[in-house]
Amino acid sequence: MENPDMQTVLSKFGLTSKNAGTWIGQRSLHSEKWISSHSPVDGKHIGDVSETSLSHYHQVVDAAKAAHIIWRDVPAPKRGEAVRIFGNKLREQKEALSMLVSYEMGKSYQEGLGEVQEMIDICDFAVGLSRQLTGLTIKSERPDHFMMEQWHPIGVVGIISAFNFPVAVWAWNSTLAWICGDACIWKASEKVPLCALACQKIWNEVSAELQLPEGLSTIITGGREIGVAMSEDGRIPVVSATGSIRMGKDVAARVAARLGKSILELGGNNAMIITESADLKMTVTAAVFGAVGTAGQRCTSTRRLIIHESIYNRFCEAITSAYAQIKIGSPLDARNHMGPLIDTAAVKMYTDALEAVEAAGGRFLIKGEVLHVFPSGCYVSPSIAVVENHWDVVQNETFAPLLYVMKYNTLEEAIALQNGVPQGLSSAIMTNNMQEAHRFLSATGSDCGIANANIGTSGAEIGGAFGGEKETGGGRESGSDAWKAYMRRQTNTMNYGSSLPLAQGIEFNI
Numbered sequence: 001m002e003n004p005d006m007q008t009v010l011s012k013f014g015l016t017s018k019n020a021g022t023w024i025g026q027r028s029l030h031s032e033k034w035i036s037s038h039s040p041v042d043g044k045h046i047g048d049v050s051e052t053s054l055s056h057y058h059q060v061v062d063a064a065k066a067a068h069i070i071w072r073d074v075p076a077p078k079r080g081e082a083v084r085i086f087g088n089k090l091r092e093q094k095e096a097l098s099m100l101v102s103y104e105m106g107k108s109y110q111e112g113l114g115e116v117q118e119m120i121d122i123c124d125f126a127v128g129l130s131r132q133l134t135g136l137t138i139k140s141e142r143p144d145h146f147m148m149e150q151w152h153p154i155g156v157v158g159i160i161s162a163f164n165f166p167v168a169v170w171a172w173n174s175t176l177a178w179i180c181g182d183a184c185i186w187k188a189s190e191k192v193p194l195c196a197l198a199c200q201k202i203w204n205e206v207s208a209e210l211q212l213p214e215g216l217s218t219i220i221t222g223g224r225e226i227g228v229a230m231s232e233d234g235r236i237p238v239v240s241a242t243g244s245i246r247m248g249k250d251v252a253a254r255v256a257a258r259l260g261k262s263i264l265e266l267g268g269n270n271a272m273i274i275t276e277s278a279d280l281k282m283t284v285t286a287a288v289f290g291a292v293g294t295a296g297q298r299c300t301s302t303r304r305l306i307i308h309e310s311i312y313n314r315f316c317e318a319i320t321s322a323y324a325q326i327k328i329g330s331p332l333d334a335r336n337h338m339g340p341l342i343d344t345a346a347v348k349m350y351t352d353a354l355e356a357v358e359a360a361g362g363r364f365l366i367k368g369e370v371l372h373v374f375p376s377g378c379y380v381s382p383s384i385a386v387v388e389n390h391w392d393v394v395q396n397e398t399f400a401p402l403l404y405v406m407k408y409n410t411l412e413e414a415i416a417l418q419n420g421v422p423q424g425l426s427s428a429i430m431t432n433n434m435q436e437a438h439r440f441l442s443a444t445g446s447d448c449g450i451a452n453a454n455i456g457t458s459g460a461e462i463g464g465a466f467g468g469e470k471e472t473g474g475g476r477e478s479g480s481d482a483w484k485a486y487m488r489r490q491t492n493t494m495n496y497g498s499s500l501p502l503a504q505g506i507e508f509n510i
Helices: 006-011 054-071 076-092 094-105 109-129 168-179 193-210 224-231 245-257 280-296 312-323 344-360 411-419 434-441 482-486
Strands: 022-024 027-029 034-038 045-050 136-138 145-153 156-160 183-187 217-220 238-242 261-265 270-274 302-308 363-366 383-386 402-408 426-430 450-453 487-495
Touching: 006 045, 006 094, 022 054, 034 193, 045 193, 054 156, 054 183, 054 217, 054 224, 076 094, 076 109, 076 168, 076 193, 094 109, 094 193, 109 168, 156 168, 156 224, 168 183, 168 193, 168 482, 183 224, 193 217, 224 238, 224 245, 238 245, 238 482, 245 261, 270 280, 270 411, 280 302, 280 312, 280 402, 280 426, 302 312, 302 411, 312 363, 312 383, 312 402, 344 363, 344 383, 344 402, 402 411, 411 434, 426 434, 434 450, 482 487
Parallel strands: 156 183, 156 238, 183 217, 238 261, 270 302, 270 426, 302 402, 383 402, 426 450
Antiparallel strands: 022 027, 022 217, 034 045, 136 145, 145 487, 363 383
């Protein structure tokens, strides 16, 4: 596939080469500051998006609050109907939105299609969930008393998303928040602003058809300043933030200072344990996709391989051979396995990490380099390095196609290595030994939020709660009971008798 005519793609969403970056439903607000979007695929300019001023930001929050007051009284299944229609419109625009995701972010078109499919899937999940926002009934110790627990809409949800999944993570949060009765404010990464505007335009079609409150879906655009404003704003009870650990710690501290709630999905340093009994072909495939898919820019990308010493040499030979077959180039060409990093700053981070590996005493099975043949300056070749788990460069996530290998003797040692990093997002074991698999998935096994057996670390499926432990932040999005993060819990007691017995048998006579 040739690089697309992006003006044609943008026009499918009613966008041009210059667009407002602040949206309150169908109403746009312009400012005099602009962010330029360039594609890492070929370095070409895609379009400009205006930044959100602080005065416009406050208008956005006021509109979202007003929308929530109306929306919270709409029956949850009716809220689900709006999300159902949104999902159908995503189906209609899947190819165009996927193309924009691929070109603006740099992931393959197939991965772009997969990301938009995640949006569709979470819409379907949310529609069903809109009829299952259940509470509890609780037996009271007092006669003629009834207790129950309810979940109510919490208000306005702030969503800060990262560049690597320009649209799906927003949908994970917004669709659940909408069916819970909340309004959403989205601050997308300033590296991929046009993807966010396209999503807003699709939502606007739903809003116009159903005459929804305009502030249900709002967008703000900008850098750290606008993110700080959202994090410190007491009118926003929940902030969901996806990004680096450094960013997440800053958001968490600011939200906590006002006793707000945060949903954090931060860095990953994901390991795959490869046992003696692992299926070699399946394991190589999982490891290679996990390490070089999206050019290593997934939070679930495979960073470390912990290989049993009995198969260490054989496996290293196999994966080195597989890396030799990786084709690098435009992600819009289905023949290529790996596209660019997001920008030249990411390239610098990658090359700095390679130098740090050598400085620590590591050696490379394959050492990557910057591929200057591509005009964008964002392409690199992947690396495999032999390292020690405790080195600083290994302990910190490098958001690039840098894969570490190390060996182990016992499963206990392997699990200790897997757990021996500050992050705790995703993990995997490749084994045909049932006892090893169960041990890895047990309470004494992986300490990550996601633990897999005989599949890789990369990716997630709608329906399961997504998120991690330790410095990954502890938040959960997407599936299971993640919806509770977008609601407030209330315990109710009703006395239907004619006396007033007190709890714990306390007597108070007047």
